[in-house]
Amino acid sequence: MQALEKTQASETIDTRRLTGWSPKVLLRDAGIGLALLLLIVFFSLGTEHFLTPNNISNILTQITINLILAVGMTFVILIGGIDLSVGSMLAFCAVVGGTVLTIPDLPVFQAVALATLAAVGTGVVCGFLNGWISAFWGLPSFIVTLGMLNIARGAALQVTDARTIYSFPPSFNAFGSQMIFGIPVVFLIALVLVAIAWFVLSKTVFGRLLYGIGNNEEAVRLAGHSLMFYKVAAFTIAGALVGIAAMVYMARLNIASPIIGIGFELNAIAAVIIGGTSLNGGRGTVIGTLLGACITGVLANGLILFGLSDFMRQMITGVVIILAVIIDKYRERLTGV
Amino acid sequence: MQALEKTQASETIDTRRLTGWSPKVLLRDAGIGLALLLLIVFFSLGTEHFLTPNNISNILTQITINLILAVGMTFVILIGGIDLSVGSMLAFCAVVGGTVLTIPDLPVFQAVALATLAAVGTGVVCGFLNGWISAFWGLPSFIVTLGMLNIARGAALQVTDARTIYSFPPSFNAFGSQMIFGIPVVFLIALVLVAIAWFVLSKTVFGRLLYGIGNNEEAVRLAGHSLMFYKVAAFTIAGALVGIAAMVYMARLNIASPIIGIGFELNAIAAVIIGGTSLNGGRGTVIGTLLGACITGVLANGLILFGLSDFMRQMITGVVIILAVIIDKYRERLTGV
Amino acid sequence: MINVETVRADAAGVLTPPVLELHDVKKAFGGTKALNGVSLSVQPGEVHGLIGENGAGKSTLIKVLCGIVRPDEGAINLSGRAYAPTTPREAKANGLQVVHQEFNLLPYLSVAENIFIEHLPRNAFGVVKRQEMNVGARAALDAIGLSDIDVRWPVERLGIAHRQLVEVARALMTQSRILILDEPTATLTSRETERLFTIVNDLRSRGVSIIFVSHHLDEVFRICDRVTVLRNGETVFSRPIAETNQDELVRAMVGRKLQQQMASEMVSLARPEEALSLVQFRHPQSPHAEGISLQLHKGEILGIAGLVGSGRTELLRAIAAAELPLSGALRLEGAPVSFRSPREAINAGIGFVTEDRKEEGLILNMPIAANVTLASLSDVSRAGILDSKAEIEVTQRLGAELKLKYGGPAKNAATLSGGNQQKVVLAKWLARNPKVLLLDEPTRGVDVGAKAEIYALIRQFAERGLALLIVSSELPELMTLSDRIIVMSQHRVVGELSRPEFSEERILQYAYQGEQQQARH
Amino acid sequence: ADKPVVGLVMKSLANDFFKNMLEGAEAHAKKRGDYELKAIGMQNETDFESQLNGVENFITQGVDAIVIAPADSRAMVAPLKKAMDAGIVVVNFDVSLDEQAKKDAGVDLAFVGPDNRGGAKLVGDALAKDLGNGGKVVILEGNPGADNAAQRKLGFEDAIAAGKLDLLDSRTAHWETEEANAVFSTMLTAHPDIQGVLAANDSMAIGVVKALDAAGRSDIKVVGFDNVPAVAPMLKDGKLLATVDQFGSEMAANAIDKALAVVAGGPKLEGWVKTDIKLVTKDDVK
Ligand SMILES: Nc1ncnc2c1ncn2[C@@H]1O[C@H](COP(=O)(O)OP(=O)(O)OP(=O)(O)O)[C@@H](O)[C@H]1O
Ligand SMILES: Nc1ncnc2c1ncn2[C@@H]1O[C@H](COP(=O)(O)OP(=O)(O)OP(=O)(O)O)[C@@H](O)[C@H]1O
Numbered sequence A, B: 001m002q003a004l005e006k007t008q009a010s011e012t013i014d015t016r017r018l019t020g021w022s023p024k025v026l027l028r029d030a031g032i033g034l035a036l037l038l039l040i041v042f043f044s045l046g047t048e049h050f051l052t053p054n055n056i057s058n059i060l061t062q063i064t065i066n067l068i069l070a071v072g073m074t075f076v077i078l079i080g081g082i083d084l085s086v087g088s089m090l091a092f093c094a095v096v097g098g099t100v101l102t103i104p105d106l107p108v109f110q111a112v113a114l115a116t117l118a119a120v121g122t123g124v125v126c127g128f129l130n131g132w133i134s135a136f137w138g139l140p141s142f143i144v145t146l147g148m149l150n151i152a153r154g155a156a157l158q159v160t161d162a163r164t165i166y167s168f169p170p171s172f173n174a175f176g177s178q179m180i181f182g183i184p185v186v187f188l189i190a191l192v193l194v195a196i197a198w199f200v201l202s203k204t205v206f207g208r209l210l211y212g213i214g215n216n217e218e219a220v221r222l223a224g225h226s227l228m229f230y231k232v233a234a235f236t237i238a239g240a241l242v243g244i245a246a247m248v249y250m251a252r253l254n255i256a257s258p259i260i261g262i263g264f265e266l267n268a269i270a271a272v273i274i275g276g277t278s279l280n281g282g283r284g285t286v287i288g289t290l291l292g293a294c295i296t297g298v299l300a301n302g303l304i305l306f307g308l309s310d311f312m313r314q315m316i317t318g319v320v321i322i323l324a325v326i327i328d329k330y331r332e333r334l335t336g337v
Numbered sequence C: 001m002i003n004v005e006t007v008r009a010d011a012a013g014v015l016t017p018p019v020l021e022l023h024d025v026k027k028a029f030g031g032t033k034a035l036n037g038v039s040l041s042v043q044p045g046e047v048h049g050l051i052g053e054n055g056a057g058k059s060t061l062i063k064v065l066c067g068i069v070r071p072d073e074g075a076i077n078l079s080g081r082a083y084a085p086t087t088p089r090e091a092k093a094n095g096l097q098v099v100h101q102e103f104n105l106l107p108y109l110s111v112a113e114n115i116f117i118e119h120l121p122r123n124a125f126g127v128v129k130r131q132e133m134n135v136g137a138r139a140a141l142d143a144i145g146l147s148d149i150d151v152r153w154p155v156e157r158l159g160i161a162h163r164q165l166v167e168v169a170r171a172l173m174t175q176s177r178i179l180i181l182d183e184p185t186a187t188l189t190s191r192e193t194e195r196l197f198t199i200v201n202d203l204r205s206r207g208v209s210i211i212f213v214s215h216h217l218d219e220v221f222r223i224c225d226r227v228t229v230l231r232n233g234e235t236v237f238s239r240p241i242a243e244t245n246q247d248e249l250v251r252a253m254v255g256r257k258l259q260q261q262m263a264s265e266m267v268s269l270a271r272p273e274e275a276l277s278l279v280q281f282r283h284p285q286s287p288h289a290e291g292i293s294l295q296l297h298k299g300e301i302l303g304i305a306g307l308v309g310s311g312r313t314e315l316l317r318a319i320a321a322a323e324l325p326l327s328g329a330l331r332l333e334g335a336p337v338s339f340r341s342p343r344e345a346i347n348a349g350i351g352f353v354t355e356d357r358k359e360e361g362l363i364l365n366m367p368i369a370a371n372v373t374l375a376s377l378s379d380v381s382r383a384g385i386l387d388s389k390a391e392i393e394v395t396q397r398l399g400a401e402l403k404l405k406y407g408g409p410a411k412n413a414a415t416l417s418g419g420n421q422q423k424v425v426l427a428k429w430l431a432r433n434p435k436v437l438l439l440d441e442p443t444r445g446v447d448v449g450a451k452a453e454i455y456a457l458i459r460q461f462a463e464r465g466l467a468l469l470i471v472s473s474e475l476p477e478l479m480t481l482s483d484r485i486i487v488m489s490q491h492r493v494v495g496e497l498s499r500p501e502f503s504e505e506r507i508l509q510y511a512y513q514g515e516q517q518q519a520r521h
Numbered sequence D: 001a002d003k004p005v006v007g008l009v010m011k012s013l014a015n016d017f018f019k020n021m022l023e024g025a026e027a028h029a030k031k032r033g034d035y036e037l038k039a040i041g042m043q044n045e046t047d048f049e050s051q052l053n054g055v056e057n058f059i060t061q062g063v064d065a066i067v068i069a070p071a072d073s074r075a076m077v078a079p080l081k082k083a084m085d086a087g088i089v090v091v092n093f094d095v096s097l098d099e100q101a102k103k104d105a106g107v108d109l110a111f112v113g114p115d116n117r118g119g120a121k122l123v124g125d126a127l128a129k130d131l132g133n134g135g136k137v138v139i140l141e142g143n144p145g146a147d148n149a150a151q152r153k154l155g156f157e158d159a160i161a162a163g164k165l166d167l168l169d170s171r172t173a174h175w176e177t178e179e180a181n182a183v184f185s186t187m188l189t190a191h192p193d194i195q196g197v198l199a200a201n202d203s204m205a206i207g208v209v210k211a212l213d214a215a216g217r218s219d220i221k222v223v224g225f226d227n228v229p230a231v232a233p234m235l236k237d238g239k240l241l242a243t244v245d246q247f248g249s250e251m252a253a254n255a256i257d258k259a260l261a262v263v264a265g266g267p268k269l270e271g272w273v274k275t276d277i278k279l280v281t282k283d284d285v286k
């Protein structure tokens, strides 16, 4: 009787918790948001140009690619995996997409559509291979994607013979620096991807099972779900997002080079983890990833405006990465989420 | 009575099993050894110069630094951690050691001794920080060492102001290319480190508890041991080995630059994992690491001799990393170890 | 209500001070009051039973004693001195040894290393004295009658019962003043339990105090000198065993009287239609070509008895396709089937409650509702999009049906006590309405009250025509529930009993006969 | 009045060459004293994006001039156009922007800097002269995909063709000493008859020299590029035949002078304002 009452009382509070959207989970993200706010306040006071509309749109542009990669990385890390190959894959997707984009005599619209298809397709294939090889043989994704890191980079260099692809259609290029109300269009695209990812992860069966796999693979398997499918899907989604990021890269920089993206995987992973997602899988949100990407972006931008030497900047970036997770830890202790 | 007989009987059979030295465990390492052998046979048949004494000593020299780093990495991975900062730390240790080594008017012997102390000391401090920060706050070492990757690199650049240190004592330098019976002395040093690490990990209480922590941290804690101590120790050992590797680097190349070692962490991790150590910790041997380092070294060397283009080489390296762990998986299934 | 004697007169009439005393200890986790005023006192050389429903706070109390959890309020005295351990190490230094309810073993290290993990024998250089360790481990295992495993095996190779015994052996390695056993018998069959009791008696005679947690009241009466009952985190009852009886204990635990359903009262609900049949079915570890053949009818409850390691778990796992069988045929409702993955088995209508809920049954860090709907997500979603209302409804419905004690559907499964966790696992399968339900130790770690409820539920499902295959090491449980019992030994069926033939003696006879036959080969 | 602000965008600050360049610029700023210098670099030479970000940040800050050593000869064209449209004086140095890309974007921008290809040819010629016709050589390339690596390789190839050398192998060692050491020792195993090595920078040349030391081969000639301080002893004892000095420390300062002249109202720069390159040999080190 007593137990029943208890149940009903707590019932009304939070259906949202199930979907990763409770006051507590909000507080969790808010904790990271707080760190971000502190940084913003600090740089606003400390530098002249930080809080200008121009600089804000700069920052948003600058975090776009990392954000898109980090969204994909969130899927992979949530199932307890890791993807070290995104930087190389970015280069591979870009040169494939760039090659299509520069096919002569193709109308711009078709060229861009085909190039997107090609870039995303390349990402999907690489991501699929990452997922399938690690799931089929039960290998740690760390090592499989380390292999892919080399393969995709080698492939990108091979297909271009180490040459940069350039001369994309001017309108494609213009799109890369388009603004709506002072907000870069490419960033809006990234935001849409964040929203979709958030929906998929928190509202769908698919997302639920990704969290489940990150927490306890065996329980999910014994409950009748195919681990293979979900694992491959997570890596494939990450690959597709790399393809999109490659298109954004090309629109922004107007080139596709086989040597771009070196080390991007670490930035993406840092954004995801600073955003509160557990490296062991099963815990985290894509909203956290968004905040994590903002933190790293604000930091990179603010420290330059601050006039710090490059070397000091690098050291401080390292310190802040560590501080961010320490703060997150304290928040976790306080809120118990 | 029966039980007692059984005990005594089994006593005589193989006490080796527990030290990581049973027929099955041998087969485990032999599995990786087999992959190595296959590679060696392949390159011996496929290229003219592979099996010449000169080339063998080349290969041994070339794997030395990676091997030393990988031995340290084995400690870290065995407790379920990872160290992404070894490449940056190598640079930092090298520039600190190099600075000491070039103090004017110091007798060679003192200079080298002091430099070694300085380089190893730097590694120890960085490693200690890695371990302490992750253990004290319970943070994933992935992110802590990612921070250290930036900090150590920034520090190396800062202390040298991005300049290369050179002009080391000629005798120190000569030592770097010394041979004994056609085997590079630096490789012998690495081998001694492997032997010590093997002894520590398989024979001592300290080593067994490192394995224990990798197996089940909580159980080790409940058994009354200080996790802090062992975790910090593992990272500190890894740091000390980075310091030694930095000395070897300087002896071999006669320079110390703040930009060396980029990406070395991934090579070291690859060697450890190809060598059969589990990324989840608790399982693996340093002998496996030795074989893993040999595989990557033989591959890098053999593919050049084979005349493969740089880009193909990179792709094939990626494929072989993955193949090596797949082969290891099959071996595991067959022998059940 | 609270009735705690802090001292008792021993045989000579002299007052001995208690070795351990707790006064009004409290501990809350967030809103959950796990301990809400626990007082008890343990005498030297006494076996002190600690009982209570699932979630009563037994394990939490033990965690307080061994320094894992710090109490919010209350005082603890150890041998008359204030005691407030902050680490397990400190507790050990004070002579407390614990066998925890959850396993704390190192799977890839050897049995010997696990046993000696607290103090690996070492020489002056910190090198492990392996010979000494192995011999010592051997002796320790022989002492608890576990002579058929090699101390150099990695623990990974042992079954769950053997692991439990290894943990006991480990706890016995160090000389302790107080030994705490948290449900050590939950995974043991009667043979192992007997051995454990011999050891407990021996320790008692040497003056060691033992705190013994169990859901088996018969065990409590057999071995304990004194018993303390916890309910909702409070001590309700603490008195010498001789001054109480089963009924009183049960009443104290659940706060009401339980109606006992006995086997004899129940009629078989089996229908003639066949639900599941196995023909020469071989699970992956099966050493015999003939495999296992059996038939299960709709509405029938078939119990599988056997000693530890007889292959019961593996049989169930192979049927559920958790591991793929070697050979043999499977028929479901007369039609031949073969499953290549748990998914196919589940879709065909098989449910499987695993023996190890922590590793295989639950996602501890996800909400209870997510666990309940894990196997029936298509029922609570439309076009792949989850309907959280529906999820909560299902959880509430099943929660009420199973009398689940929980904070709410959105609370993580990890916040539940062991027994309530088991109910969540049951709910997960009940949500699917399977045709055949395989249950491996379904009431492991479940308290008396909940057990009776689960039994009633199992009968209800049988009434609806569900076929149930139950593996249990508790023979009374099997005899209460089953329409028919088969006995397994060494991966074979060595005997079959119908309800009128049920008796513990006969079942054990079959089980041991099977073993001896094997030994002669 | 406010001093004009010059934004200096470097490729990387993490090596001697660029460090010298930056220090040259800083000394220059102090000496002239009539402008404010803001400098940024990148994490590594392939990090185009952060250079792009740097340019964007400078536009935001409203600097008067941007002086840039582009990480990629094509990627930087569009952002620099944006800067010019914002009224900022832009001067390109060190690596020339791609002509075609400039034309496509409608940018007319002068280049102040050395001729990488010419420099490589210069040092390659020195090697060819030393070896004579038919000399067997290998190339160690810089980072594949990097403009200056490509230019230097072309220069080496020019020299090989002109000097009728025999090119046995050409591989990248990513500008790195250790990798050059390993790659070259292996090349030496495959081709024991190598007579000369063309390394696209001095860091790699150092690795090659060490590999030759270890192999006990003093008969093989090595040339490098950049004239970093660490090669002085090697030039001196003949382990390195020659290298090329691009006078990096003056290069940025030069470009800044040119930019300030335009800011002050001077005429627009045009074409390629070539800066000095010089072959450095044994004779040039004391
Ligand atoms: N870490 C924790 N966080 C939140 N609640 C907890 C925690 N540990 C225990 N609890 C709660 O405390 C109560 C007591 O749990 P405990 O495990 O002590 O019960 P128990 O008597 O051992 O039950 P069982 O017989 O099922 O093992 C339960 O309601 C449980 O949900
Ligand atoms: N991973 C393994 N490696 C080696 N032997 C194993 C392994 N798992 C189980 N076994 C052995 O297989 C046999 C059957 O085990 P199983 O778990 O099916 O027995 P059980 O009758 O269910 O007993 P339990 O009460 O322990 O669950 C046992 O002898 C056990 O030791």
Ligand SMILES: [Mg+2]
Binding pocket: C058, C059, C060, C101, C182, C417, C418
């Ligand atoms: Mg309990």
Ligand SMILES: [Mg+2]
Binding pocket: C312, C313, C314, C355, C440
């Ligand atoms: Mg079992």
